[in-house]
Amino acid sequence: MNDVRRRPGRRPGSADTRGEILTAARRVFAEKGFDKATVRGIAREAKVDPALVHHYFETKEGMFAAAMQLPITPDEVVPLLLEGPREEIGERLVRMILGVTARPETREPMIALMRSALTNEQAAAMFREFITNALLFQVADRLGVPHLRIEAAFGQMYGVVMGRYVIKLEPLASADPEELVQLLAPTIQRYFTA
Amino acid sequence: MNDVRRRPGRRPGSADTRGEILTAARRVFAEKGFDKATVRGIAREAKVDPALVHHYFETKEGMFAAAMQLPITPDEVVPLLLEGPREEIGERLVRMILGVTARPETREPMIALMRSALTNEQAAAMFREFITNALLFQVADRLGVPHLRIEAAFGQMYGVVMGRYVIKLEPLASADPEELVQLLAPTIQRYFTA
Numbered sequence: 001m002n003d004v005r006r007r008p009g010r011r012p013g014s015a016d017t018r019g020e021i022l023t024a025a026r027r028v029f030a031e032k033g034f035d036k037a038t039v040r041g042i043a044r045e046a047k048v049d050p051a052l053v054h055h056y057f058e059t060k061e062g063m064f065a066a067a068m069q070l071p072i073t074p075d076e077v078v079p080l081l082l083e084g085p086r087e088e089i090g091e092r093l094v095r096m097i098l099g100v101t102a103r104p105e106t107r108e109p110m111i112a113l114m115r116s117a118l119t120n121e122q123a124a125a126m127f128r129e130f131i132t133n134a135l136l137f138q139v140a141d142r143l144g145v146p147h148l149r150i151e152a153a154f155g156q157m158y159g160v161v162m163g164r165y166v167i168k169l170e171p172l173a174s175a176d177p178e179e180l181v182q183l184l185a186p187t188i189q190r191y192f193t194a
Numbered sequence: 195m196n197d198v199r200r201r202p203g204r205r206p207g208s209a210d211t212r213g214e215i216l217t218a219a220r221r222v223f224a225e226k227g228f229d230k231a232t233v234r235g236i237a238r239e240a241k242v243d244p245a246l247v248h249h250y251f252e253t254k255e256g257m258f259a260a261a262m263q264l265p266i267t268p269d270e271v272v273p274l275l276l277e278g279p280r281e282e283i284g285e286r287l288v289r290m291i292l293g294v295t296a297r298p299e300t301r302e303p304m305i306a307l308m309r310s311a312l313t314n315e316q317a318a319a320m321f322r323e324f325i326t327n328a329l330l331f332q333v334a335d336r337l338g339v340p341h342l343r344i345e346a347a348f349g350q351m352y353g354v355v356m357g358r359y360v361i362k363l364e365p366l367a368s369a370d371p372e373e374l375v376q377l378l379a380p381t382i383q384r385y386f387t388a
Contacts, residue, residue: 115312115313117360117361118309118312118313118356118360118361119309119312119313124360124361124362127361128361128362128363131361131363132363132364147364147365148365148366148369148373148377149377151357151363151365151366152350152354152366152377152378152381154353154357154363155350155352155353155354155356155357155366156346156349156350156353156381157353158349158352158353158356158357159348159349159350159351159352159353159354159356160346160349160353162312162349162352162353162356163345163348163349163352166311166312166318167311167312167318167321167322167325168318168322169322169325169326169345169348170326170341171341171342171345172342172345172346172349175342179342183342183343183346183385184346186384186388187346187350187381187384190380190381191377194380
C-alpha cells in the first residue's frame, strides 16, 4: 500500500522518514484514539509535511495498520469480504481470519493489538474505534447488516482466535482449519442473513 | 459452598485459616496449574491438615472458584445447564453468562481471570485446564457433544463478554440482554445439537 515512486520536484524525505512517521503515528493513535487522530496531526508530530505522509500511506487506515504492523489493512479486507455471493460471506470471513492467523508473522501483531486492548484503557479505545469504524461497520453498512449482528460475529471469531492461539484450548488449538470453517461459517452466515 | 458447621471434636482453625488456605491455593494453582494441584498439596503449602481444607471447601473446583473469587463454581453451573429441555440449552447458557456478567461484583473476578490468561503463560495454563476439565468437558461429555463444538460455543460467549465489558464495542456494550439472548442462543444451540 506504500507509494514509493518519486514524484518530480519533491524531496522523498530521509531514509527513515517512513519510520519516523510510524513512530509519530503510534504516539498519536495511542493518545487520541483512531477516530480523532488525523494525518495532519501525525505529520505535525513527525515534523514532516502532510503530503509526505500521504506519499507513504494512502489512508489513515493504512497508516494505522502499518503502525501496528498489521498484516492487512481494512482497504484490502473489506472488498475481499464483499466480493462474491452473499450466501457465502460467512465462509469467506472464517477462511480469511483463519488464514491470516495461521502464520505466526501475520498473527503476532494482531494478537498483540487484541491483547493490549484488554490490559490498557487507552489501547482499548484505539482498538475499539479502529475495529468498528474502519472495519466492522464498513462491511455491515454496505450489506445492510445491523451493527449488533456484526459485533456478535466479531465476538465469535475473536473468541476462537484467542482460544486457539492464546489460551490454547484443545482440541481447538490443533483443529484442522477446514473443520473449523465447517463449524463456524454457518454461525457467521446467520449473523449476516437472519 | 463452604461448610461452616462446627464438627464435634475438631478444631475449626484460627480466624483466618480459610484465608491462609486460599492464599496457599492461589500459589499452588499458579505454580502447578489446575489439573496437577491437589487438596493435599494445598494443605501442605498452607501447613494445615487436608481434612481442614475439605472442611472449608468441598471440592478442588470449589476451592479454585473461591481462590479466584469467582462468583459461581462448576459444581453449581453444570447441573443448572443440564437441567431442563435439551433444545433450550443454548438459551439457558446465554442467559446464565449474561446474568453473571451483568453485575460488576460477579463480573470483575471473571474478567480478571480471563485477562490474566491472556498476558501470562502460567495463568493461561491454569485457566485452560480449569475451563476445559472442570467446566466445558463436564457439560459436553454428559450431553455427548464433541469438545471442539463446546469450545466454539465458549469462543462465542468469551468474545461477546470481552467485546461488551472490556473492549466496550457499541452497540454491544449497551445492548439489551434480551436482544442478546435472541441473537446468541441459536448459535450456542446449534453447537449443542447440529
